[in-house]
Amino acid sequence: MSTFEESIYRLVVETSTNLPADVRRAISAAREAEDRATRAGLSLTTIAQNIGMAETNVSPICQDTGMPTFIVHTPVGANQIVMKKEIKNAIARATKDGKLRTNSVDSLTGANTGDNLGPGTPVIHFEQWERDEVDVRLILKGGGCENKNIQYSLPCELEGLGKAGRDLDGIRKCVLHAVYQAQGQGCSAGFIGVGIGGDRTTGYELAKQQLFREVEDVNPIPELQQLEEYIMDKANQLGIGTMGFGGNVTLLGCKAGVMNRLPASFFVSVAYNCWAYRRQGVLLDGSTHEIKEWIYEGGSAVPMSAGSADTAADEAGAASKRPEIVLRAPLTEEDVRQLKVGDVVILNGAMHTGRDALHKHLMDHDSPIDLNGGVIYHCGPVMLKDEEGWHVKAAGPTTSIREEPYQGDIMKRFGIRAVIGKGGMGPKTLAALREHGGVYLNAVGGAAQYYAECIKNVEGVDFMEFGIPEAMWHLNVEGFAAIVTMDSHGNSLHADVEQDSKAKLAQFKDPVFV
Numbered sequence: 475m476s477t478f479e480e481s482i483y484r485l486v487v488e489t490s491t492n493l494p495a496d497v498r499r500a501i502s503a504a505r506e507a508e509d510r511a512t513r514a515g516l517s518l519t520t521i522a523q524n525i526g527m528a529e530t531n532v533s534p535i536c537q538d539t540g541m542p543t544f545i546v547h548t549p550v551g552a553n554q555i556v557m558k559k560e561i562k563n564a565i566a567r568a569t570k571d572g573k574l575r576t577n578s579v580d581s582l583t584g585a586n587t588g589d590n591l592g593p594g595t596p597v598i599h600f601e602q603w604e605r606d607e608v609d610v611r612l613i614l615k616g617g618g619c620e621n622k623n624i625q626y627s628l629p630c631e632l633e634g635l636g637k638a639g640r641d642l643d644g645i646r647k648c649v650l651h652a653v654y655q656a657q658g659q660g661c662s663a664g665f666i667g668v669g670i671g672g673d674r675t676t677g678y679e680l681a682k683q684q685l686f687r688e689v690e691d692v693n694p695i696p697e698l699q700q701l702e703e704y705i706m707d708k709a710n711q712l713g714i715g716t717m718g719f720g721g722n723v724t725l726l727g728c729k730a731g732v733m734n735r736l737p738a739s740f741f742v743s744v745a746y747n748c749w750a751y752r753r754q755g756v757l758l759d760g761s762t763h764e765i766k767e768w769i770y771e772g773g774s775a776v777p778m779s780a781g782s783a784d785t786a787a788d789e790a791g792a793a794s795k796r797p798e799i800v801l802r803a804p805l806t807e808e809d810v811r812q813l814k815v816g817d818v819v820i821l822n823g824a825m826h827t828g829r830d831a832l833h834k835h836l837m838d839h840d841s842p843i844d845l846n847g848g849v850i851y852h853c854g855p856v857m858l859k860d861e862e863g864w865h866v867k868a869a870g871p872t873t874s875i876r877e878e879p880y881q882g883d884i885m886k887r888f889g890i891r892a893v894i895g896k897g898g899m900g901p902k903t904l905a906a907l908r909e910h911g912g913v914y915l916n917a918v919g920g921a922a923q924y925y926a927e928c929i930k931n932v933e934g935v936d937f938m939e940f941g942i943p944e945a946m947w948h949l950n951v952e953g954f955a956a957i958v959t960m961d962s963h964g965n966s967l968h969a970d971v972e973q974d975s976k977a978k979l980a981q982f983k984d985p986v987f988v
């Protein structure tokens with residue numbers, strides 16, 4: 475392997491497994507701002523533990539290792555064709571080693587390429603510069619937060635905020651709205667990059683580029699510096715909180731950039747990044763391609779609590795007015811009818827993963843196993859196989875709302891009693907929980923190491939043809955902690971937080987930048 479390929483491999487592993495110092499500082503500050511004995515505080519404790527565990531285990535912070543996106547600056551004359559090939563080799567190797575999930579899926583057939591390579595994956599942007607070194611930056615941005623990106627075309631009308639015009643105040647409203655509409659689904663607390671101007675494509679590119687800035691830097695353009703500070707202040711008054719559980723911290727960073735636009739177009743593009751803000755970079759020697767320096771301060775400079783996986787579960791007891799409730803699957807109707815929003819549940823026993831492909835399949839096919847009393851986990855894990863069998867390398871929840879069209883019907887048809895995911899579900903599922911006797915449990919998004927440790931055994935797998943993330947994994951878990959956010963009595967914490975934050979958003983209707 476060439477030195478360039480080796481250096482890129484190291485960059486990929488570091489990015490996926492070790493959150494940089496500036497991001498850690500932002501998360502630590504959020505922990506300080508949030509009472510530990512709340513749902514948000516509890517989730518931040520789990521997040522902090524997870525960051526420490528990922529570093530120690532050299533395993534993915536989150537199971538969704540995202541769309542690898544590289545920005546490479548090369549000296550004039552460097553062979554970009556060879557570099558591209560070697561970047562791809564490094565990606566395939568990191569995937570084989572379980573540092574990246576198999577994340578490249580054929581959009582028409584649904585087939586997973588298995589090595590993270592394919593049309594459009596990875597994304598590599600080359601730029602030439604007049605220096606001798608090679609600068610390679612990488613961001614691994616997951617699908618859940620990518621789904622919460624949003625683009626506005628000014629002028630427009632925004633719920634809660636009214637008219638947004640073609641000026642700085644209109645931009646202000648769009649950015650606040652972008653944070654509101656993400657709720658907890660992009661694994662808040664998040665970081666946003668804002669691209670002002672451009673066309674639809676370059677606007678989004680500019681937004682994503684902002685995510686390569688340091689969390690603590692100061693915008694050199696005074697208007698944008700003001701905008702960033704304003705958004706940081708006001709977005710954190712929306713009360714959405716970590717995971718959308720409500721709380722004081724909703725946004726960890728806001729970076730805005732500007733470029734020219736066409737007279738007829740005025741786009742504001744927002745790239746939403748989850749707390750698992752994985753970006754790193756290396757400066758390579760121009761001739762040897764050895765790593766000369768890391769671009770962003772390494773994570774090890776800011777230790778996060780790497781304590782035992784029990785800490786969060788212990789704090790969970792304090793976060794709830796009622797003691798935590800320990801249940802063993804399969805569950806009975808009585809088990810789940812006793813649960814109320816806010817309860818902390820510790821699950822033991824059998825759990826089955828299922829996400830988009832499985833839910834669609836189960837609508838008109840039988841299940842390969844008996845799901846009566848069963849627990850479905852919305853999760854697409856990172857798995858590795860050796861002589862002894864399959865091992866879980868990372869296994870946090872995925873965004874549940876995508877299963878909203880199917881979930882209620884499937885629960886009733888197969889007798890499923892609990893669904894675990896993140897971000898909450900909608901009215902159809904809530905009605906089914908009530909009618910059938912079911913519960914929705916919210917796990918901490920991105921806490922892939924924390925949950926992987928709870929999985930004691932992989933009992934089997936079905937539908938491997940869907941690819942590793944979409945297959946139905948049969949797991950045996952111990953001490954899997956999650957919070958009831960939708961119960962069988964018609965209560966949904968997600969609906970409440972959305973309602974509440976909408977009212978708070980409306981406070982920021984009046985012009986600020988005039």
Ligand SMILES: O=C(O)C[C@H](O)C(=O)O
Nearest residue numbers: 538616617618854872873
């Ligand atoms: O694909 C996943 O595992 C998670 C995804 O990033 C999500 O946030 O829903």
Ligand code: SF4
Nearest residue numbers: 536616618661748920
């Ligand atoms: S699960 Fe959450 S933390 Fe992981 S990539 Fe998706 S949005 Fe980010």
